[in-house]
Amino acid sequence: MAGRKILLIEPNYKNKYPPIGLMKIATYHRNLGDEVRFFKGDLRDLVITEITKLLLDKLKDIDKNFSWENEYKNLYEYVKTGKGVIKYELLKHSESKALIERWLDYYKDEYRKKRYLNKPFWDRVYITTLFTFYWKITVETILFAKSLVNQNEDVFIGGILASLLPDKIEDATGIRPHVGLLDKPGILDSNDYVVDSLPLDYSILEEIDYKYPERDAYYGYMTRGCIRKCEFCAVPKLEPNFNSFISLDKYISGIRNDFGEKRNLLLLDNNVLASKDFPKIIDEIKKIGFEKDSMYVEPNSLDIAIENLKKGANDYAYVNVAFERFQYLLSRLKGEKQQWFYDLLDERKLLLRHTASKKEVLNIYPEVRELYEKYRNRIPKKRYVDFNQGVDARLLNEHNMELLSQIPIKPLRIAFDSMKYEKVYVKAIHLAAKHGIRHLSNYILYNEKDKPEELYQRLEINVLLSEELDLKIHSFPMKYHPIGVLDGIEWFKNRDYLGEYWNRKFIRSIQTILNATKGKIGVGKSFFYEAFGSDLKEFRELLYMPELYILHRLFFRELGYTSKWRDSFNSFKGTELIDLKEVIESNVFNNINGYSKNIKLKTFIDEYYLLSRDDIKDPKSKYYILKKKYDESKVK
Missing domain, CATH: 3.20.20.70 (Aldolase class I)
Structure with a gap:
């Protein structure tokens, strides 16, 4: 069972915190001797990357006299697009043009004709799920992931959404998810590991471009x-x-x-x-x-990366870390030292991530260890x-x-x-x-x-x-x-x-207010009362106010539009007011002519509620012109 290729996937939504469940599963499979890869992003990019690696290895075997690693981006783009102009540029680099062209087209077709579906890259795929409002992207991710393994039984789904709606996930994908925690032995394989009790594998976070806001x-x-x-x-x-x-x-x-x-x-x-x-x-x-009042000093992440590379813990991740630390050091150095270090990285093919290798990272480390220690961040921070x-x-x-x-x-x-x-x-x-x-x-x-x-x-x-x-x-x-x-x-x-x-x-209306406050309400009475109204009466008024009047509050207020709207709104009484509120509360204003015979109501809606954000952005709109003049007056 050892030696399997395991892919861990988090759907490509934005979130603050890393996927703890996948980090434990990574530890589990590394303990079993499996090869683990974590991915978050467009899964098509992952497939193209894997095919490009195969193409790169093939070209290196055919022509060892050329550094094909330097053409990685072009190889990737050719696999993805099949553009002839890219192939033409690539063929310039070798005397073995016919053989090179054959394999360029072979691996291009691997992706574009989806031949990779017949020979999956991974033995097992795990997909975490988060909130139910990520339903669409989660289901799309699962359906794509099915093409990356031999059979549906090799796709494992877990997490919050999966545990809350297992039947719906199964209906949509054909795969029955795991419900709840991995808190018993034998859930994933026949062994005594309790996955939920395992430590997290933080190294997988270094495998992806996405940076979680709360990762440290x-x-x-x-x-x-x-x-x-x-x-x-x-x-x-x-x-x-x-x-x-x-x-x-x-x-x-x-x-x-x-x-x-x-x-x-x-x-x-x-x-x-x-x-x-x-x-x-x-x-x-x-x-x-x-x-x-405890304090924290950032550890030497280059030392940590080197130690883990020596152990073979996660070569892909820690070459990434070392590469980033070298780039950081290069940005800190000046003058002759910077030029020396740049030349050293260039010589060892460490200036580009796709040419960087574990071997050269380990080779260069003794030469730069003290220099990195001198320039790294050691400023104490509160914990x-x-x-x-x-x-x-x-x-x-x-x-x-x-x-x-x-x-x-x-x-x-x-x-x-x-x-x-x-x-x-x-x-x-x-x-x-x-x-x-x-x-x-x-x-x-x-x-x-x-x-x-x-x-x-x-x-x-x-x-x-x-x-x-x-x-x-x-x-x-x-x-x-x-x-x-x-x-x-x-x-x-x-x-x-x-x-x-x-x-x-x-x-x-609430969402529009929060859009202006970036979803957060902080301290300060003046800020709050400006955003939500000085009292419940004003707050209630804001709920009925046209969206654009809320979004550009000061502009419409100072030019008198808000008071004009308020006077018009308050002129409705009795059943007319009830009808008006019913229309506004529906938040659908473009078909009022189809069901209302009240001319006053129609006129009011037309004047105030058919405004859109485009009216502020359109140079031909009177609101655009007025807003531009207003903004210019505030700058002076």
């Missing part, structure tokens, strides 16, 4: 599951049993030894305060290097602990808040999902301030059972608490969306769900 951290769990059974939450399905303590001590030590020190500690516990072992958890966090899933305000008290204050927690995330938790939430914030925790954050759920006014109220509470207690509380409004099938509708395939008190216009 230890990731883990110190508890599993949750004691709550909230209707909107997927945790009871994903982690049905509550485990009150999971030690990280040996786990962190292993990561340090293999991959170097990480700056932060990101814990994914779903309800850590529910653990009877919470004091023990805090003690261990401090023990592993995360006491209050942080983040219970990323948040803590339960209902379980916070003097004792556990005092324990939290002993570690460098930033931010402290406290859930505020409903106004019915206002008192307990406000008490929790006061406790945090009392114990010196000044950076807080939370997701503010809306579009579930709440009314729009409750979103405003919760955001305002945070703003006022920030000022009163001199805190920095950042709120992230998060639209509720069912994760499965509700009332016969497959909500995982679209994002159109509306809560009882919400409508399409209200949702769009």
Whole structure:
């Protein structure tokens, strides 16, 4: 069974955190002696890359007198496009033109005629899944991945989406996903490994171009599951049993030894305060290097890469790291030293990633080790602990808040999902301030059972608490969306769900406001009241306001358009107002002539709600001209 070729895939969506499940599976297969590759991106690029490697090896065998590695980009483009002009340039480099041309066309057809489907590159493929709103790209990834192995049984699917909607995944792809955790032996193969308990293989993150925003951290769990059974939450399905303590001590030590020190500690516990072992958890966090005010110095990543190359841990990844570190050093050097180093890299074919080799990286290391150590970043930085899933305000008290204050927690995330938790939430914030925790954050759920006014109220509470207690509380409004099938509708395939008190216009108005704030509501009353209205009345008005008036708030207000809209809107009374609100709430304005006989209503909609963003961008539009003059006046 050893020696298999394993491909790990994360679909090509944007996300902050690396795929922890795949990092554990990488460790599992390396322990078995398998060859592991991680990929995130366009899978067609992966196929082209593999075919180009085969072509490159073939050309090197045919003509050893030419450095074909230097033509890697052209070879890649020819496999991808089959353009004759590229082939013509490539044939100039060899006397064996007929043989070279034959193999160029052979491998070009491997891709373009999809002959690779008959001889897959990998023995097994694993695909992780994340949120249900990534349904389309996830299914497309799985369907493509089926072409990369011999049979469907060689495709393994897991993760959040797969565990929540296994039947739907199977219907769409023909593959039954794994549900839940890999927390028992023998799930993947007949052996005693428990994959979920294995350390993470951080090296796979160096194999891809995508850089996760939160990559310099230890990731883990110190508890599993949750004691709550909230209707909107997927945790009871994903982690049905509550485990009150999971030690990280040996786990962190292993990561340090293999991959170097990480700056932060990101814990994914779903309800850590529910653990009877919470004091023990805090003690261990401090023990592993995360006491209050603890500092971090970035380790020598070139040394780490060399040690792992010597061990043969992940040659592809660590040649990448060494190449990046050489580029960094080259950018830091000046004058004669820079020229010397450039010439050295050129001589060893280390100036380009596709010509860089493990052999030359190891050969050059003794010559540059001290130089890199001199110029690398050694500036101390503060460390942080983040219970990323948040803590339960209902379980916070003097004792556990005092324990939290002993570690460098930033931010402290406290859930505020409903106004019915206002008192307990406000008490929790006061406790945090009392114990010196000044950076807080939370997701503010809306579009579930709440009314729009409750979103405003919760955001305002945070703003006022920030000022009163001199805190920095950042709120992230998060639209509720069912994760499965509700009332016969497959909500995982679209994002159109509306809560009882919400409508399409209200949702769009909130999204437009958040677009301007980049999804985050920070401290400062003036900022909040400008974005969401100075009171509930103004907030309600914003919900009905034309989208462009919200997006370009100051422009339309200062030129008098907003007050004109307001006066016109307030002129509607009784049933006319009811009809008008019904039209606005639908957020569909281009077919009103088909169902309304009210001339006043039609005129109002035509004047204010048929404006689009193109009207601001079109040089022929009066709004474009006015906006340009307005912007110029603000610069002067």
